[in-house]
Amino acid sequence: MEPTSLAVIVERALRVIDQSPHPINFFHAPVPKSALDKLDEYLAPLKELFPKLKEQDTDLYLGVVHYDDIAATRKMIAAACQVLGDFPFGVATECGWGRTPPEQIDNIMKISAEVSKPML
Numbered sequence: 674m675e676p677t678s679l680a681v682i683v684e685r686a687l688r689v690i691d692q693s694p695h696p697i698n699f700f701h702a703p704v705p706k707s708a709l710d711k712l713d714e715y716l717a718p719l720k721e722l723f724p725k726l727k728e729q730d731t732d733l734y735l736g737v738v739h740y741d742d743i744a745a746t747r748k749m750i751a752a753a754c755q756v757l758g759d760f761p762f763g764v765a766t767e768c769g770w771g772r773t774p775p776e777q778i779d780n781i782m783k784i785s786a787e788v789s790k791p792m793l
Contacts, residue, residue, distance in 0.1 A: 712752035736767035
């Protein structure tokens with residue numbers, strides 16, 4: 674089942690951050706291709722999370738990089754920018770690389786590089 678929004682993920686993240694005795698260095702949220710037609714609705718719950726991330730100095734990474742689909746990646750980034758405003762975030766794949774076929778890695782890295790800015 675694909676999630677219809679990040680509501681449940683955000684709710685759990687807030688509980689983890691509040692209850693952890695340790696700082697949380699980063700938080701990753703998946704953005705599946707199934708959310709493309711409703712990105713504003715899907716990403717809206719992040720508005721509840723980013724104040725806590727900012728307070729805790731926790732980095733946010735969104736799983737917007739999809740193999741062989743830079744257009745979808747760019748659309749997801751644009752929607753995230755609308756929701757998050759000036760809150761910075763990094764890009765990642767939707768669910769990591771554990772099951773990614775090796776022949777897809779070069780393309781994923783290329784897309785990641787194309788949509789990323791150098792850090793100074």
